[in-house]
Amino acid sequence: MPRETTQQRSDRIHAEYAVLCRMFPEAICTLDFQTxxxxxxxxxxxxxxxxxxxxxxxxxxxxxxxxxxxxxxxxxxxxxxxxxxxxxxxxxxxxxxxxxxxxxxxxxxxxxxxxxxxxxxxxVGRKTANVVLGDAFDVPGFPVDTHVIRVTGRLRWRTDWRDKHPDPVKVEKEITQYFEPSEWSDLSHRLILFGRTVCTARNPDCESCLLNDTCPSAGHPL
Ligand code: SF4
Structure with a gap:
């Protein structure tokens, strides 16, 4: 039996995402393009x-x-x-x-x-297609890259968090169920920005991370 119920996980995910929104108000694609x-x-x-x-x-x-x-x-x-x-x-x-x-x-x-x-x-795989859909056409898309996989695992946003190499399509399906389609693209951008700057692969900065009071990987019990 998980100690955190599905509803509790959903509430925590939304509270933590609200912090990410404040940290990264501009959820922009960092690739340069005109078309x-x-x-x-x-x-x-x-x-x-x-x-x-x-x-x-x-x-x-x-x-x-x-x-x-x-x-x-x-x-x-x-x-x-x-x-x-x-x-x-x-x-x-x-x-x-x-x-x-x-x-x-x-x-x-x-x-x-x-x-x-x-x-x-x-x-062109699913990740690239989701980037183009979300950033070029405003069609809901949730690109899953290595940062998204790592951050959602450390935060236990996904139930298969122990799996370091999960199926990206499964990750996409599980994470997007908590959010409106209109939020998917920005959500992905913010998780990627967070993974690049704070919750990095080798040296996550847990000490100054604004999610360390709820993050299970920083010792917060579920
Ligand atoms: S507390 Fe550490 S592991 Fe958790 S999200 Fe922040 S940087 Fe990542």
Whole structure:
């Protein structure tokens, strides 16, 4: 029997999220982009690297290849040169050129707005699709990345918190049930910002964390 009931967990989650809202009033996407297509490309490029690093290469990338039509016919080696600092540049170059071709040929040059269609594009998984849905189209989306998994585990927002490598789709379903769809995108941004700055992977700053009076990982009993 868990000591914390479902209702108690829900109340605690909302109280802790209210603190995160005060800590991070601006729940913004930290990737730079001008169009849904550019956000899609930047998000694909952000795998295994930081948004800051992605933002350092996208000005040159987008000034030359900022539309599906221009990227679709790009020389792969030129793209690799531009995105080289991001790592996995060969695979990433192939993915973004292919997805640009798919958008041109299958979607009349327009980024699709559904999970089903987005995840048909090269290099686009559920997380990337949720970023694009939430930040480019205002369609409810809850991207689950490594920060979201870690923070929701430490805070015991998810019942499988012992699992360090849970199924992201299960995490998405369990966490979003506590929130209105209109809140999902901002919720994800705030959990990511919190995970980057306070509840970090190696050195969580529990001593000065504003959630340490309720967080189970800081010793608060449930
Ligand atoms: S108290 Fe520590 S483990 Fe809990 S949320 Fe804060 S930083 Fe993370």
């Amino acid at each position: 849904p297509f550019q956000l899609l490309v930047a998000t694909v490029l952000s795998a295994q690297t930081t948004d800051v690093r992605v933002n350092s290469v996208t000005p040159e990338l987008f000034s030359n290849y900022g539309t599906p039509e221009t990227l679709a016919v790009a020389n792969p080696e030129h793209i690799e040169d531009i995105i080289h600092p991001l790592g996995f540049y060969h695979t990433k170059s192939a993915h973004i050129i292919k997805l640009a071709n798919q958008i041109v040929s299958d979607f009349n040059g327009i980024v699709p707005q559904t999970m089903e269609e987005l995840t048909k594009l090269a290099g």
